[in-house]
Amino acid sequence: MNTPVKPQHSHHFDEGNPLAQKKILLATLFTAFMMIAEISGGFIFNSMALLADGWHMSSHMLALGLAYMAYRAARHYRNDERFCFGTWKIEILAGYSSAILLMVVAIMMCYSSVERLFHPVEIHYNEAIFIAIIGLVVNLICAWLLHDDHHGHSHHDHIHHSHAQHKHTHQEHHHHQDLNQKAAFLHVIADATTSVLAIIALFAAKYFGWNFLDAVLGIVGALLVSKWAWGLIIQTGKTLLDAEMTEPVVDEIREVIADLDRSIDIVDLHVWKVGRGKFSCILALETSDTLLTPLVVKQALSIHDEIVHASIEINPV
Template sequence: MSHSPSVRIHHHQFDDGNPLAQKRILLATILTAVMMFLEVIGGWIFNSMALLADGWHMSSHMLALGLAYFAYRAARYYAKDSRFSFGTWKIEILAGYSSAILLMVVALFMAFHSVERLFNPVQIHYNEAIPIAILGLVVNLICAWLLHDDHHHHHHHEHEHEHEHSHHALQPEHGQHHDLNQKAAFMHVVADAVTSVLAIIALFAGKWLGWSFLDAVLGIVGAILVGKWAFALIKETAETLLDAEMNHPVVTEIREVLQDLPARVVVTDLHVWKVAKGQFSCIVALETQDTLTADQVRAALSIHEEIVHISVEINQPCIA
């Protein structure tokens, strides 16, 4: 006996979130872009690799902020497009992946020129470079203030399914959840502020202590920071885009639930993939000779609130 799946119907309800928060992200993006160009041009003209590295590092956060903003816009624009079976959340992931690829190129560029400057030092115009670095730090602090502690609802989708599959509504924790994109943007700005501090230290050390080599060294440090962040982001976003989630702890939890069902079952097929931040979809096919319904399986799996879509198929094994 087989329980064949029926047609799944999705009704996506899009939440515009807090328009003020998105405007703040746009403003932070513009401020960061202006400061990035000032630092890159200043570092190039005044021969400061630390200042140049800080400018390129700031570019990583400008990309992160800008792509996050445009991802919001695209997700809202396509929110009611029926082609997106599980909503438009992955638009943000695609933006992050694209940003990470560009950042890795930036990191390699920074590292190459910093090493070159280490072996071929040039005169640094400290008096001109230091004010630019300090201004960069001020801009970072302003952006951090704009993005700090302004929690709001990001778009999420409530799925209503008219089918024999499971429907487990998305329930925001305590009635609301924080915007993870804004939180990430805030962390990027804080990290950029740290890099600005490194640039200022290098410039003052070079001016007052004569440690001109520190400028190139901290440029290399900045390149490593950008490269590590870019690599981590590439890995995380690529796994989500490729649905490489079968090593996620939630898969083990699903298998444990299936083993504890009130019937002896054999799992013949299991697919789990992420459809939103911390939310997963699950397709499971079982074979059993015992009495077991799809409702029982769905009820057992529903104890895990992160599983928001559950499709169940139950078959009896073929007897030769």
């Protein structure tokens, strides 16, 4: 007689972001169209300005395509047993890779700007201004598509019992960000910023003869982009490395255990993120209370709905 296998509960904790996936696909198509148009125009009209901007835009198209494929992969493998805590981190990995690419773009921008500062080149102002304006319009459309007002913000009511509530409220927006979408958005914003600075520099050079401003504002743009890229690298890297023990939810877990019984000692606690604003924890307790069970602890932790998975171990003193 075969013993029936007890079905395991799901370890897929993030529902994905289908709306962002569709928007990123549209933004990728817009960017690809603009890139092809600029590169083709560069070859037809023998314009280095068109060619340079087209190849520059190709790096952002690559980042947008990476973000889109991450959503597809996360959904495709969501029931794959190899991913013991779901496939959400595929999106985070894509965001991290995209941030690295954004940093490379910033370095290239800075290098080109410094080179132009010492070795000025002839600028075809009318053509370059036209290209920059068209590029800015395309980037603004993509930015509008990718901008997320709430970043998946949860509106569930939480019950908190101490000062951790205040800290939690301030960081809740950060917890619920879609970092894959944010990476794509930053690429578009970086390109839009570059276009704005280029337009300012080109008008200043055309009407006032300030040719040096093109290179100077290029360096400024590179520094801005590198700052955004570094911030995103820190955010995504922290999640990929499970460096979540400074999050407010850790203090909340400790407070729940303290409220149960002061004689309970936490001997081991691990917390990591498994979705946007969702955490898993492993908790080992030591107590002389023989009535304390893992179920009691799980019920106590359930007041914090960001804790979606908990493994509890209770050892007698």
